[in-house]
Amino acid sequence: MTAGALYVVLVALLVVRVGSSEAPPPEPMRPLPDEPLWLTTAHHMLLAGVLVAAPLERALVGGAVPGRVAGVVLFAIGVLLYRVAGRALGDALSPFTEPRAGAPLVTRGPYGVLRHPMYLSQALIALGAPLSLGARWVLGLTLLDVAVLVLRMIREDDALARTFPEYARYAARTKRLLPYIY
Secondary structure (H helix, E strand, O other), X not given: OOHHHHHHHHHHHHHOOOOOOOOOOOOOOOOOOOOOHHHHHHHHHHHHHHHHHHHHHHHHHOOOOOOHHHHHHHHHHHHHHXXXXXXXXXXXXXOOXXXXXOOOOOOOHHHHOEOOHHHHHHHHHXXXXXXXXXXXXXXXXXXXXXXXXXXXXXXXXXXXXXXXXXXXXXXXXXXOOOOOOO
């Protein structure tokens, strides 16, 4: 399978949602009044920009060959972790940094090892997607996206600590972003 075909498959696995028709739709999410929506908007726009700009760069200027296999691997791991982390969050899943009202603190699955596996998955996707096509210029958008993810992570840690009294104990026993490291 070509790098372009793998890219299309991974993007499809990332964005196509399959849900049960038996379950009622969740309550629409609304941001809290002090929610910094610019962070959410910036992250979503930057990640979408990476996913669109990578094939454009490859089509316009070609792509570098070194690093493509590593890029596909990072992209695939990112998509898999994204799906696993999203499933572990269940009803607590939200695009906002403030926890959903009534949502529990999730500490199972990948959240038993990391506090922010969803952010790690998104960083892996933002890095792996352009590398898989050899799109080196798009990595500038990746750096901006990761910077926004770091800001979101810090803000989310603060929100979770305010919301859940047990968060300090959870944070003391789990790493933030990289297993056993950070």
